[in-house]
Amino acid sequence: MYYMEYAITITPQAERQVKDTTSIPFGQQPTEHMFIAEYKDGEWHNSRIVPFTNLSMSPFALCLHYGQTVFEGMKAFLMNDGRVNIFRMDKHYDRFSKSLERMCMPQVPKGLFTEAMHQLIQLDSNWIPNDEHGSLYVRPFMIASEDRLGVKISDEYLFMIVCTPAYQYYAKPLKVKVEDKYARAADGGTGFAKCGGNYGGAYYPTKLAKEQGYDQVIWTDSKTHEMIEESGTMNLMFFIDNTLLTPPLSGTILDGITRDSLLTLAKEMGIATDVRPISHKEIQAALEAGKRVEAFGAGTAAVIAPIETIAIGGKEYNCYTREDATMYKLQKALYNVRKGMATDTHNWNYII
Numbered sequence: 333m334y335y336m337e338y339a340i341t342i343t344p345q346a347e348r349q350v351k352d353t354t355s356i357p358f359g360q361q362p363t364e365h366m367f368i369a370e371y372k373d374g375e376w377h378n379s380r381i382v383p384f385t386n387l388s389m390s391p392f393a394l395c396l397h398y399g400q401t402v403f404e405g406m407k408a409f410l411m412n413d414g415r416v417n418i419f420r421m422d423k424h425y426d427r428f429s430k431s432l433e434r435m436c437m438p439q440v441p442k443g444l445f446t447e448a449m450h451q452l453i454q455l456d457s458n459w460i461p462n463d464e465h466g467s468l469y470v471r472p473f474m475i476a477s478e479d480r481l482g483v484k485i486s487d488e489y490l491f492m493i494v495c496t497p498a499y500q501y502y503a504k505p506l507k508v509k510v511e512d513k514y515a516r517a518a519d520g521g522t523g524f525a526k527c528g529g530n531y532g533g534a535y536y537p538t539k540l541a542k543e544q545g546y547d548q549v550i551w552t553d554s555k556t557h558e559m560i561e562e563s564g565t566m567n568l569m570f571f572i573d574n575t576l577l578t579p580p581l582s583g584t585i586l587d588g589i590t591r592d593s594l595l596t597l598a599k600e601m602g603i604a605t606d607v608r609p610i611s612h613k614e615i616q617a618a619l620e621a622g623k624r625v626e627a628f629g630a631g632t633a634a635v636i637a638p639i640e641t642i643a644i645g646g647k648e649y650n651c652y653t654r655e656d657a658t659m660y661k662l663q664k665a666l667y668n669v670r671k672g673m674a675t676d677t678h679n680w681n682y683i684i
């Protein structure tokens with residue numbers, strides 16, 4: 333597919349050399365190039381791929397003050413036959429559009445988004461790690477760039493895409509605590525949008541949890557703190573009584589694409605799924621009864637993050653993380669589709 337209507341100029345680096353990135357922590361090493369387009373007078377202009385470089389902007393730029401920013405996180409994989417696969421680009425585009433709408437930001441035409449992804453990832457495809465947990469993490473984002481100090485909806489924006497090689501996100505199973513004081517999102521707020529402010533606001537409670545020895549908090553609903561929502565940048569899933577359980581989407585939970593993929597694959601594998609409100613009391617009761625409980629985070633960066641210890645109401649419980657856990661079977665099924673080792677029956681793969 334080539335969208336000729338969106339002319340993207342490409343300025344490649346003269347010398348392209350991929351460093352050994354395996355030992356570099358996630359998100360520190362940009363690839364050689366980035367995409368950038370400017371929005372002004374109601375239109376996108378000057379779409380281009382250039383060598384990765386710093387931005388220059390006015391200290392008055394609106395994004396620096398009022399958090400009018402939106403991002404996406406997606407991945408490109410090297411398939412077993414050597415081709416490059418951008419996973420579920422359509423669904424990421426749709427979610428990006430919803431986040432932009434909530435933040436009063438202009439839409440990016442789908443053709444421009446697709447073409448920019450295609451060209452950039454193709455150009456930097458030698459940066460995609462070819463190891464089992466390796467991928468190229470791709471970060472499209474938009475920021476309000478108008479230089480104006482007053483609180484207002486910006487009239488100017490930058491839409492950019494940057495990439496970084498990614499490996500396994502969490503080295504070991506997580507220790508988490510159910511949060512019963514702070515909230516990440518409330519009804520009517522921006523919880524369903526991938527907008528910058530949601531993350532900055534989550535730092536403080538997460539920092540407190542880290543001081544108590546936990547890796548992450550499990551967010552609960554802002555009114556009763558009883559219903560489980562999600563964790564960090566991951567949706568939460570449980571496997572109890574041979575059923576894959578996860579809370580329903582609401583205005584306060586992100587519509588995770590990993591969550592959706594795993595639910596879809598589970599059904600195809602004959603695993604029962606149940607999408608319904610889940611209280612932490614219910615999880616606690618199952619653990620107290622000595623049931624086998626699998627708990628894990630699901631998100632693009634980590635894919636599946638097994639939870640080993642969960643603290644509920646100040647009491648710690650162990651979840652099942654052994655090798656034969658169902659979560660690993662789901663992870664493997666997802667891996668097989670991305671790598672081209674299983675048939676892509678849902679058209680999830682965009683192959684360059």
Ligand SMILES: *Cc1c(COP(=O)(O)O)cnc(C)c1O
Nearest residue numbers: 565566567586588589590631632
């Ligand atoms: C990105 C994100 C997720 C996971 O979504 P994926 O599409 O699976 O990556 C879940 N929760 C939050 C808050 C997120 O930002």
